[in-house]
Amino acid sequence: MSEYVLAADFGTSSLKLGLFNEKLEKKYTAPGRYLYKTFSKKIGWVEQDPREWWITFKKAVRDVMKKYGVKKEEIVSINVGAHMGLVCIDKNGKPLRPSILFFDQRSVGQCEKLSQKVCDEEVFKICGNRISTVQTVTQIMWLKENEPEVYEKTFKFMIAPGYIAYLLTGESSYDWTHASWSLLFDIRKREWSEKMFNLFNISMEKFPETMPSYKVLGNLTQNAAKEIGLCPGTPVMVGGSDTPLAALAENVVDKNRALITAGSVSSVITCTDVPNFSSTLLNRCHVVPDRWLMQGAMNAHSNVFEWLIRELYLKEGESLSSEIFEKVEDEIKHSPVGSNNLIFLPYLAGERSPIWDPYARGVIFGLSFHHSRGDIMRALYEGTAYAARHNLEVIESLGAKIDSFRIVGGGVKSRIWNQIKADILGKKIVVGKNSADGSMLGSAILAAYGVGWIKSLFEIKLDDESVTVFLPRTRVWQKYTKLFELYKSLYLS
Structure with a gap:
């Protein structure tokens, strides 16, 4: 029986999904284009519907399995890489609003207020980044001011790959590559910073545990397995951001x-x-x-x-x-x-x-x-x-x-x-040979590492x-x- 890892890459406008063998050769790619809508209700706003990501993912998985006759038992590991989109879920795991993407500019006002109240040097010393609209905390502060009911009802704040991994496993996580751009994370200690949560008056309880991308998060649940047509118990990685995954691939x-x-x-x-x-x-x-x-x-x-x-x-x-x-x-x-x-x-x-x-x-x-x-x-x-x-x-x-x-x-x-x-x-x-699909290959490398096909992430042969x-x-x-x-x-x- 052949064995494959399933690698997904959610880009800013479409999903790429492929099956890779133990030599990390891309054997099959999901046919067609798997697009999801990006919409802007106001100038500077950039949003997507997280539910559409899940629908797109399910279709791509079923399409690639059906087209190439791959058996569900042949998929031995799953990894999801994605862009940076903030997701607010309730206690039932349902999104409360559209996802706010990383290049959304609505929090410019919050950035200006923070820069007047908070010491930029103190934030940079711990987080390794400046106050900007890219940072998740500024988007959350916008929510607190403009959609307080969403903030209050939010059980967990997640990022795109963590949301998909949650739907697959029922386990919540926030990977280090994305936590680094939250302004709530100590980039050197690789852990949430209680000092930053207090400084920005954000509840730490609303955030999942931070984890490295190369860790196995959990296993595919019975319900998720039925939805995507794979075997329950299949390992699922924590996943990470598309750019670091592309760096890994190269x-x-x-x-x-x-x-x-x-x-x-x-x-x-x-x-x-x-x-x-x-x-x-x-x-x-x-x-x-x-x-x-x-x-x-x-x-x-x-x-x-x-x-x-x-x-x-x-x-x-x-x-x-x-x-x-x-x-x-x-x-x-x-x-x-x-x-x-x-x-x-x-x-x-x-x-x-x-x-x-x-x-x-x-x-x-x-x-x-x-x-x-x-x-x-x-x-x-x-x-x-x-x-x-x-x-x-x-x-x-x-x-x-x-x-x-x-x-x-x-x-x-x-x-x-x-x-x-x-x-x-x-x-x-x-x-390189795989330059057009770098993030998807990086996603496959993590999935292969999780199942033991690769012993070290520092020894990828190009x-x-x-x-x-x-x-x-x-x-x-x-x-x-x-x-x-x-x-x-x-x-x-």
Whole structure:
């Protein structure tokens, strides 16, 4: 009988789910696209329905099992990775409201109030992070002020992977990778901080126990097994955040190893074994023991690309196709390095690292009648890479010595964008065999570890014979360095 681990990756807009064998080869992927709606009742709000995640997950599991004739007895372990979405459940495990996602901006006012009342340095010393809308505590404080009945009725606050794992096992948990971004967690001791709960006047009883991602949380219950069509008793891992899981998949598990995520939003990440952090970055526990990730998190990447495509290329009712994507890339090829002196500040939704300004807005600087659509699109590609370099400067100022980046996410499909990143960062960019599905592979690695297929999370062997490498070009890097200084000055002017 064959054996597989089931790995799920809940991205910001869709679910990827796959079955992997003991060699961590992806044998089967759930067919079709498993989308869930993202909605915004007000400007700056970003929400999803947790119940839709569960419906999507159940369908994907049944679809992949049926399509490939896999027997339920062949699934030996389950892991769920996901984005950061706050879930409020009642005593019956039912969501009380839609999930608030990590890039939701509604708690800007709470952040400003907290910064006036609370010592930022004290918070940073314990939590390793600054007060911002990303941090769960600011969203909870918004709930206390604006939806007090929801706060009072909340039995447990959870994050997306913990919620799905709870439905699978009946056990509640809050993994370290997400707890790191709560401002209620001591990032060095890896435990809830009673001092922070008291400081923010939040009830600790409303939070599950914190746990490492690599721990087995529990076993599949009878009811959950019936719903998804698997065997009761199947081990389920605690799970974790999609970004650390992608880092695990690319073997970014030791100091000076680095990763770029290229999805709807983007991050520049490096691993460290010493929790020496900068408050201009987002810092968190890794999914592996005794490691942390320093993350320059940006609000813009493919989301801005898709917006520009809609505005500049698509007719009403038309959707992005491979033909249109090829046309866009061809026009970008005909735009020179520097986009004919066009600079794009990609702050359409404000910005996180390193400027931390929710009120920042996008700028296309230097636009004139002689510029083409291709120039504007190339300027966008370059602008997101400048933002990455801005964060890299902070990371390297802390002593990190990075000579190359692994890269993951849907954005790796653009060879032009990859080369632009290499040229602007001045670093080698490596696209691996599984780069497009990094978080799902990382999820599979944790599931395999839980069932004993892997003895150490520090010894993941990559298939480096199948990589594509983009090397920085010295003269191009020199030109981009001058334009990068202009890019930074535009925000300040």
